[in-house]
Amino acid sequence: MSAITRETFDHVMVPNYAPMPILPERGQGSRMWDREGKEYIDFAGGIAVNALGHCHPKVVAALTEQAAKLWHVSNIYTHESVLRLAQKLCQATFADRVFFANSGAEANEAALKLARKYAYDHFGPEKNEIIAFHGSFHGRTLFTVSVGGQEKYQQGFAPLPAGIKHVAYNDLAALEAAISDRTCAIMIEPIMAEGGIINADPAFVQGIRALCDRHKALMIIDEVQTGMGRTGHLYAYMGLGVMPDILTSAKALGCGFPMGAMLTKAEIAKSLNVGSHGTTCGGSPLAAAVGNAVFDLINDSALLADVHRKRQLFEQGLQRIIEKTDLFESTLRGQGLLVGCALKPAWHGKARDVIQAALQQGVMILMAGVHVIRLAPALNIPDADIHEGLERLEHAIVAWTRSF
Numbered sequence: 001m002s003a004i005t006r007e008t009f010d011h012v013m014v015p016n017y018a019p020m021p022i023l024p025e026r027g028q029g030s031r032m033w034d035r036e037g038k039e040y041i042d043f044a045g046g047i048a049v050n051a052l053g054h055c056h057p058k059v060v061a062a063l064t065e066q067a068a069k070l071w072h073v074s075n076i077y078t079h080e081s082v083l084r085l086a087q088k089l090c091q092a093t094f095a096d097r098v099f100f101a102n103s104g105a106e107a108n109e110a111a112l113k114l115a116r117k118y119a120y121d122h123f124g125p126e127k128n129e130i131i132a133f134h135g136s137f138h139g140r141t142l143f144t145v146s147v148g149g150q151e152k153y154q155q156g157f158a159p160l161p162a163g164i165k166h167v168a169y170n171d172l173a174a175l176e177a178a179i180s181d182r183t184c185a186i187m188i189e190p191i192m193a194e195g196g197i198i199n200a201d202p203a204f205v206q207g208i209r210a211l212c213d214r215h216k217a218l219m220i221i222d223e224v225q226t227g228m229g230r231t232g233h234l235y236a237y238m239g240l241g242v243m244p245d246i247l248t249s250a251k252a253l254g255c256g257f258p259m260g261a262m263l264t265k266a267e268i269a270k271s272l273n274v275g276s277h278g279t280t281c282g283g284s285p286l287a288a289a290v291g292n293a294v295f296d297l298i299n300d301s302a303l304l305a306d307v308h309r310k311r312q313l314f315e316q317g318l319q320r321i322i323e324k325t326d327l328f329e330s331t332l333r334g335q336g337l338l339v340g341c342a343l344k345p346a347w348h349g350k351a352r353d354v355i356q357a358a359l360q361q362g363v364m365i366l367m368a369g370v371h372v373i374r375l376a377p378a379l380n381i382p383d384a385d386i387h388e389g390l391e392r393l394e395h396a397i398v399a400w401t402r403s404f
């Protein structure tokens, strides 16, 4: 066998990703080391997944304990830790029924199918239209990519599922013009994350609720990225003054163990009756053991309050970079520990170069579209790591802008 390097990727993997030049090897908290032993501060959080950092001891213990007991029995059986996690999610949210899946896309797929089925059961087959927003992202299955509002992700995959409309985000008048009694659901991200970290206006979200009520449509809130503490609320809807009908969660829910969940009300849940939907591995005892440990650690008022304080530290450091470099717009985007820095027009398209420059200086960051730098660090990232990571980022960006 030949030696494994980053180049091996290009010979054995489907080329749908373009991974960075390093090979990560191990992580602890908000630090990561590559195979060469170089250390990085992690502001990327595995794309808002590693909400408790790498290898949190309680999560590792939950996983390894369950791994020695029972991994998988299929949904022909249920399991105590699965039921316990569902109970916790119901107690902490608007919901009273849960469906577990393996990913965000699958949770959204379940949500969309449920919305169609509920409308079919109660109002007939004509009420099947779904409205979503330009720029939104809901996953990569054919249904979720069609509901998502980014044409580049749909290109070449036609014919797409029908009955889906898109309108401008934060534009209540456009939504009011598009909705009708044929609408069965509106799907929205409380912060359009992949689409550039665009915050929903609370009045817009409340307007969606009112329009859904008027037209007997379900409000689906996609909290796959904002969910589980990211915004300083357990779920972002809790800070927006609305109750959704269906909520989806994934990413942070398993902190890196594949897991998704769809939450809803008992009355709506009835439409997914026995046999109408399913998954083989979704909601396994192993995933639920991790989910329980993660949930208990994140559903903690001290941790959630600290998210707001840590955001201030990021804002201070990033403002310093903004003033020093003239690279970014002056207003930061997002909420809590989902932070967006939009590149000024002169730098549009350069987000990937900034990420590479940062990586060289030992700090991992993300992009959200080609014009926006995104940070989604662990919610428990130590202050010292925030300060040092921001210093590394400042060095990286100052050096990089000087190279032109």
Ligand SMILES: *Cc1c(COP(=O)(O)O)cnc(C)c1O
Residues within 6 Å of the ligand: 102, 103, 104, 105, 106, 108, 137, 138, 139, 140, 189, 193, 194, 222, 223, 224, 225, 226, 250, 251
């Ligand atoms: C990441 C993401 C998804 C897709 O989740 P997967 O686990 O990749 O399928 C869906 N919606 C939002 C808002 C996301 O950020």
